[in-house]
Amino acid sequence: xxxxxxxxxxxxxxxxxxxxxxxxxxxxxxxxxxxxxxxxxxxxxxxxxxxxxxxxxxxxxxxxxxxxxxxxxxxxxxxxxxxxxxxxxxxxxxxxxxxxxxxxxxxxxxxxxxxxxxxxxxxxxxxxxxxxxxxxxxxxxxxxxxxxxxxxxxxxxxxxxxxxxxxxxxxxxxxxxxxxxxxxxxxxxxxxxxxxxxxxxxxxxxxxxxxxxxxxxxxxxxxxxxxxxxxxxxxxxxxxxxxxxxxxxxxxxxxxxxxxxxxxxxxxxxxxxxxxxxxxxxxxxxxxxxxxxxxxxxxxxxx
Numbered sequence: 251x252x253x254x255x256x257x258x259x260x261x262x263x264x265x266x267x268x269x270x271x272x273x274x275x276x277x278x279x280x281x282x283x284x285x286x287x288x289x290x291x292x293x294x295x296x297x298x299x300x301x302x303x304x305x306x307x308x309x310x311x312x313x314x315x316x317x318x319x320x321x322x323x324x325x326x327x328x329x330x331x332x333x334x335x336x337x338x339x340x341x342x343x344x345x346x347x348x349x350x351x352x353x354x355x356x357x358x359x360x361x362x363x364x365x366x367x368x369x370x371x372x373x374x375x376x377x378x379x380x381x382x383x384x385x386x387x388x389x390x391x392x393x394x395x396x397x398x399x400x401x402x403x404x405x406x407x408x409x410x411x412x413x414x415x416x417x418x419x420x421x422x423x424x425x426x427x428x429x430x431x432x433x434x435x436x437x438x439x440x441x442x443x444x445x446x447x448x449x450x451x452x453x454x455x456x457x458x459x460x461x462x463x464x465x466x467x468x469x470x471x472x473x474x475x476x477x478x479x480x481x482x483x484x485x486x487x488x489x490x491x492x493x494x495x496x497x498x499x500x501x502x503x504x505x506x507x508x509x510x511x512x513x514x515x516x517x518x519x520x521x522x523x524x525x526x527x528x529x530x531x532x533x534x535x536x537x538x539x540x541x542x543x544x545x546x547x548x549x550x551x552x553x
Contacts, residue, residue, distance in 0.1 A: 287382055289330075293374035296326040300367050307364075323367045327374040328354065345512075347373075349519035356551045360543075398469060398490055399434040403427070405478060416485040423481045433470045436488045437479030438463060444475030451493065469493075526550040 303319035306312040328351075335351035338344070350373055357366030401413050405424040416434045419425065424440065427433050433446075445457035448470055457473050460466055466479055469490035485491065533546035540546055 287378070290375070290378035290382055292326055293371065293378045296323050296374060297371045299323050299326070300364070300371050303367075304364055320363060320367055323371065327367070327370040331370055331373060344516060344520045344523065346515040346519050349522055352523065360548055360551050362552075399432050402434040419481055419485070421481050421484055425479050425481060427472050427477045427479060429472050429474055429476060431472055433466055433468050433472065433477075433479070435479070435481050435485060436468050436483035437466050437481050439466060439477055440480050441478040442476050444477050445473040447471040447473055451490070522553075526553050529553060 299319045300323045303316045303323065306316040306319065331347065331351045331354070335348045338348050350369060354366040354369045357363060357369070398416075400416060402416050402419050403426045404412050404414050404419060405426050406412060411426060419435060425435060425437065429444065439460055439462050441462065443459065443461040446460050446466065447457050448454045448467070450471075451467060451469050460477070465482070466477065467489035468483075468485075469488075483489070527550070529550040530540075530546050533549065534540045538544070538546050538549075542548065
């Protein structure tokens with residue numbers, strides 16, 4: 251199997267754009283499909299292992315095999331949850347994920363390993379679905395980023411054309427955009443005429459004709475003609491850059507309800523953990539044993 255043809259530009263683009271793992275130039279052709287929705291695949295596989303473990307637990311001869319399957323569930327779904335919980339605790343962030351992980355692993359000590367495994371699987375599936383939806387939402391931004399040319403064809407005073415990185419093209423320069431190419435920078439048509447496809451930028455269904463003195467946004471696709479443009483905005487201030495920035499900020503901004511749930515989950519998790527700890531320590535003072543199935547430790551873990 252031959253590796254994909256790669257060069258420095260592909261590596262630079264991959265890291266600069268934060269591309270998904272399946273597009274990595276480090277992978278062989280076709281390998282990227284394995285990594286697509288990997289967390290969802292792993293969580294569903296973990297759910298299958300939990301089901302098989304539960305079914306085989308009813309047969310005494312298959313009980314060791316059942317325990318091995320259950321162990322794999324805790325490894326596949328439990329390890330990421332445990333690592334995430336430890337990271338949150340290191341930042342003194344006691345949230346619902348920490349509470350879930352603590353409940354799942356503590357269930358082992360009260361004979362509820364299957365219930366703990368089910369909790370881990372449910373959280374893993376929900377988390378992977380959330381990540382998949384989030385990735386699709388970011389796909390539009392990723393597509394816009396890939397449409398932005400990294401280089402522009404600059405027209406010099408002597409009539410020669412030279413290729414330069416868009417970051418190095420100052421406002422007031424003349425650039426040439428041929429048919430079938432994306433416009434690298436915002437500009438005004440100085441010479442030429444062409445139909446422009448703006449569907450990915452504005453949603454326009456039909457190409458729009460642009461001629462002399464007409465403004466042309468970065469990211470537009472020339473359909474049938476060559477344009478000479480006078481650059482009016484730098485790459486940082488281009489229309490496409492502003493669109494990407496606005497949409498990215500909108501995605502990262504949490505709705506008011508989500509912020510409220512974050513605050514509530516933190517208080518809820520801390521309250522439950524402190525209540526369980528108090529139950530463990532205080533109940534023995536009222537005559538309840540510390541250990542055993544009726545002890546305070548068992549009751550607090552069950553709680």
